[in-house]
Amino acid sequence: MPQEKNVVLIAARFQKVGSGISDYCFEVGNNLEKFTNYNIEKRIQPNAYLKLNPKLKRKGFTNTVNNWLYFNFGFDRKDITNKNIHVLSLGDMPPKFFGLPRKKIVTVHDAVALLSPVALKGIKNIVYLKTAKRRFFESYLRLKEFDKIIAVSDIVSNVLEGLLCIEPEKLRVINNPINLDKFHNNTKREGTDKTIIGYINTFGQNKLPKLEKFIQIFKQVKDDDLELRIYGANFPRLDVIRDDKRIKYYGFLDESLIAETYDSFDVYLQTSSIEPFGIPPMKAKACQIPVLCYDGVLPDVVKRNTVLWRENNLRDILNSRAWHRINVKKAYNDAKQCETGVVMREIAKVYDEVFYNKR
Numbered sequence: 001m002p003q004e005k006n007v008v009l010i011a012a013r014f015q016k017v018g019s020g021i022s023d024y025c026f027e028v029g030n031n032l033e034k035f036t037n038y039n040i041e042k043r044i045q046p047n048a049y050l051k052l053n054p055k056l057k058r059k060g061f062t063n064t065v066n067n068w069l070y071f072n073f074g075f076d077r078k079d080i081t082n083k084n085i086h087v088l089s090l091g092d093m094p095p096k097f098f099g100l101p102r103k104k105i106v107t108v109h110d111a112v113a114l115l116s117p118v119a120l121k122g123i124k125n126i127v128y129l130k131t132a133k134r135r136f137f138e139s140y141l142r143l144k145e146f147d148k149i150i151a152v153s154d155i156v157s158n159v160l161e162g163l164l165c166i167e168p169e170k171l172r173v174i175n176n177p178i179n180l181d182k183f184h185n186n187t188k189r190e191g192t193d194k195t196i197i198g199y200i201n202t203f204g205q206n207k208l209p210k211l212e213k214f215i216q217i218f219k220q221v222k223d224d225d226l227e228l229r230i231y232g233a234n235f236p237r238l239d240v241i242r243d244d245k246r247i248k249y250y251g252f253l254d255e256s257l258i259a260e261t262y263d264s265f266d267v268y269l270q271t272s273s274i275e276p277f278g279i280p281p282m283k284a285k286a287c288q289i290p291v292l293c294y295d296g297v298l299p300d301v302v303k304r305n306t307v308l309w310r311e312n313n314l315r316d317i318l319n320s321r322a323w324h325r326i327n328v329k330k331a332y333n334d335a336k337q338c339e340t341g342v343v344m345r346e347i348a349k350v351y352d353e354v355f356y357n358k359r
Contacts, residue, residue, distance in 0.1 A: 007032075007351055008041045008080055008101075011088040016255050019202070020176060020279045021109050024152075025088045027177040027340055028347065035344035038351060043079050084355040086347075087146075095142050103355050106143070107150040109176075110276045111159040140164060148354045150174050150347070152277045153299035172350055175301060176277050177343035178335055183259050183286040193225070195321065197292065198265030200231040200253055201280050210271040210294050212237060213311055219244050221318045228269075231261065262287045267323045270294055270306075278302040286335040290323035301338070305331035 014029040016022050032040050080100050087093045087106040098104070143149060143164060149171050151157035157173050160166040197218075201207055211230075215237075218228055226246060233252040241247040253261055262268070268284035273296040281291045281302055293306035307322050316322070336342070352358040 003356070005038045005351070005356065006041070006084060007038050007355065008043055008083050008085040009088060010043045010080070010085055010093050012092050014042055020277060021089050023279055024107065024109065024176050027179065028086075028088055028344070031177070031340050031344050032347065035341045036348035036351075038348055041079075084351070086351070090139050090143070095138050098142060098145050103147050104145075105148045105150060105350060105354055106146045107152065108143070108156055108160060109152050111140070111151070111156045111163075144170070146170070148172060148350055150350060152176050153301075155297065155299055156276045174343060174346045174350070175299075175338045176279055176282075177340040178279070178282050178286055178338040180286050180335060180339050183262065183283065194227045195225055195266045196264060197226065197228045197267050197269050198231070198262070199229070199269045199271070200258070200261065201271075202232055203235055206274050207271050208236070210273055210296070211269075212240065214269065214271060214309075214314065215240055215247065217311065217314045218247070218318065221315060223318070226318065229265070258283070259287070262289060265289055267292050270298075270302075272296055272298060274298075275302070281306070282335050282338055285328075285331040288328040288332050290326040290328060291331065292317070292323055301334050305334055 009025075009029055009032070011025040011029065013022060014025050016026045029040070029042055032038055077097070077100060080097065082100075082102045084103045085093075085101040085105070087104065090106055090108050141164070143160065143166060147170075149160065149166060151160060151171055151173050152175060154173055157171045161168055161171060199211065203211070215228070218226070224246065228247045230241075230247070230249045231251070231253040235249050235251075238249065241249060262284055265284070267290045268281060270278065270281040270291055270293040272278065272294060275296070275298045278298050281293060284291050285305070291306040293303055293308055295303075295308040295310050305326060305328075307317060307326060309317050
C-alpha cells in the first residue's frame with residue numbers, strides 16, 4: 001500500500017492580493033494536491049485572527065499585522081508540532097516556532113532585501129514596526145535551521161549562499177509558478193491601430209524610478225501611434241503624465257481581468273532595476289507578448305528573449321519598434337519552465353527528499 005504523504009502549508013494568505021508572494025501561495029495551496037500525491041493542510045487562512053476578533057478589523061491592520069497577531073495570540077502549536085511543514089514565505093512563521101515541526105522547508109522570495117532593505121512605511125504602531133524589523137532579520141539569520149530552502153531564482157540563491165553562508169546543498173532553485181491555462185495568444189485588438197505598451201505592476205522603489213525615466217523618454221518621442229497604459233494601485237506620479245494624452249493610467253486591475261488586459265497589449269513594459277523573480281513579464285511571455293525589459297538585476301529566465309532597454313538606447317527602441325524582433329515562441333518556452341504543474345512536481349521532489357528521505 002502506497003505511503004500516505006502529508007505536508008502542512010503555512011502562509012499569511014492563500015488568496016491573490018496583487019503580489020508575487022500571494023500568487024505563489026495561491027498556486028501552491030490550490031494545485032499541490034492536483035499535480036502530486038501529497039495531502040495538504042493549510043494553516044493561517046485569510047484574516048484568520050481578525051475573523052475571530054472582529055473588533056480589531058479597522059484601518060491599519062494589514063495581513064502582515066494579522067499574521068503576527070495570529071501567531072502570538074490565536075495560534076495552536078498542535079497545528080505544526082512534529083509535522084512536516086512548508087513555510088511558503090519566510091516571514092510567515094516567527095522564529096520562536098522553528099523548533100516545533102518534525103521537518104521544515106521554507107521558500108525565500110526576496111533575499112535581495114538583505115542587500116538594500118526598504119524601510120517599512122505607513123505603519124503607525126512603533127512597537128509593531130520594531131518587532132517586524134527584528135523578526136525580519138532574525139528569520140534570515142536563522143535560515144540554517146530549515147532542512148531545505150527553496151529559492152525562487154538563482155539571484156536569491158546566490159545572495160543566501162554568498163551573504164548568509166547557507167550551504168549549497170540546502171538550497172534548491174524552483175521558479176515561481178505561472179498558470180499557463182489562464183493565458184492565451186495575443187491577438188490584435190479591434191478598433192485601434194495604435195501600438196499599445198502596457199505596464200501592470202506595483203510602484204515600489206525598485207520599479208518607479210525607471211518607470212519615470214521611461215515616461216520621460218517616451219514623451220520625447222513624438223509618435224502618435226504609440227500609447228502607454230499603466231495599471232496598478234496608487235500610481236504616485238499622475239502629475240508627470242497629465243500633459244501627454246498618449247499615456248493613460250487605469251488604476252488597480254482586478255485579478256479576473258489580468259489575462260484579457262495582457263492580451264490588449266502589443267508589448268509589455270518591465271521597469272524593475274532589481275527583482276528576485278519577475279512574475280508580470282513572465283505572464284506576458286505566457287501570452288506570447290513581447291517584453292521590453294529594463295536591463296537590471298533579474299533572473300536569466302526573465303531577461304532572455306526580451307528587448308533589454310536602458311536610458312541610452314530606449315529612444316531608438318521605441319522608434320524602430322525593436323520588440324518585433326523578439327521570438328515570442330522562445331519566450332513562451334521560458335514561461336513553460338514555470339508552468340504550475342512543472343513547479344508543483346519540483347516542489348514535491350524536495351518534499352520526498354526532506355520528509356521521506358527519497359532521492
